[in-house]
Amino acid sequence: MPRRRTAALLSVLALSLTGCGAQVAHDDTSAKAAGYPVTVKNCGKPLTFDKAPSRVVTNDVNIADLMFALGLEDRMAGYVMPTYKGDLDKVAWRDAYDKVPWLSKKAITKEIALDAKADLVFAGWSYGFGEGNDLTPASLKKLGIGSYVLTESCRNGGSGSSRGVMPPLEALYTDLENLGKIFHVEDRATKLIKDYRRQTADVRAKIPKDGHRPSVFLYDSGQDKPMTAGAFAAPDDIITKAGGDNLTKDVKDSWTTVGWETVVERDPDVIVINDYGTPSAAQKKKFLLSYPPLADVSAVKNHRIFVLDYADLVESPRNPAAVTALARYLRTVHTD
Incomplete structure (x- = not known):
């Protein structure tokens, strides 16, 4: 160009x-x-x-x-x-x-x-x-x-360049509302927000009432250290609203890295792979299932690995559909 x-x-x-x-x-x-x-x-x-x-x-x-x-x-x-x-x-x-x-x-x-x-x-x-x-x-x-x-990416004044200033889906609704005002399409923005809130509320209504929430680790990439989602990245809200418990919800950042020892110690029930094509989701799954330190992790032992698209897992209008898809999978885990 x-x-x-x-x-x-x-x-x-x-x-x-x-x-x-x-x-x-x-x-x-x-x-x-x-x-x-x-x-x-x-x-x-x-x-x-x-x-x-x-x-x-x-x-x-x-x-x-x-x-x-x-x-x-x-x-x-x-x-x-x-x-x-x-x-x-x-x-x-x-x-x-x-x-x-x-x-x-x-x-x-x-x-x-x-x-x-x-x-x-x-x-x-x-x-x-x-x-x-x-x-x-x-x-x-x-x-x-x-x-x-993008509101999901706002720096929060924490250590280094940590990001995130509000719950992830609220970041989505904030940007839709702001864009609605900037471009004078408020009615369309309001309708989208209302539809997305209703969609996630419908999912929450189907979450089992016994209090059990499968623990979920979001795997983005990385072999020495995994890239994952902290409290301010979209997967935290997607996992929570789908009925799961984000393994790294205590990390006050959006997209960040942790040590494999954290994953092993916290022993997730499910691993969600962030698929963006290269390496493929199949390659990521093969790595997770063959990586010796993870051999005794519940999600690996039970082959409970679920794939969502990158566009589902970063702040976007695809987030509510991702909540629905993950919730459907987590309900099968709950009933095993």
Whole structure:
């Protein structure tokens, strides 16, 4: 993709920005847009828009899903993501992936945003934003490009760069509500949130009443140390609302690593594999079943290993369906 950094482009993209990354620019006409300005709270900071962004670039499948679920594909300049999109047959917005340009299968960069003439980049900390690649709301602000940070990824002021500021599904509902206000699709956002809350409530009503909750370990990747989900990653809420008990719920972070000794000591009843294609879910399962330290772990001994897509397990509109699918599996575990 050609990299253009012309003064003319920067002039077109020039925005007046505030908060943690974006007050979308306005001229005299856009300042008079009906219903604006709109201010939302993003990662604890106010974010003000004088008009609806019209050239949004998203990073990763879950963030594109958020835009598509709200019917906002016409507001997008494109999306950045690897080849793995999960099972698109399960989602109502499948056609949107063919309508919106796929800008890159590699990491999002400032050059991609500039080339797309983006007025807003929607990404998250370690979901595209990061100091190491010099792609942050602050660096985009200097280029006149606004930012919105995925709520699941908000930094929480803990040790290092730990993330998460609210229960994971509340993060989903927060972003849907915020996007509804930013783009004036409040009715659609409200309906989605209502439907998702009802879906998870229906699942909770079917959880066995005897108090037994199978313990569940989320396995993302890693052989020396496993990547897993702490209290602020979507799997914590998915597991809990499905009737399970997240093995690493005490880790006050979102996606993070733990030691295998923690897994062995806590002895999960079930392991959920996060499938994003490479390595395959089958390869991950083979590793778990053959890794000697796990030989006596209940989930391994009983071959209780369940697979969900990556797009199901990061903050996205696919989370409620993942709750339903996992709950169905956990009920079989409960009755064994």
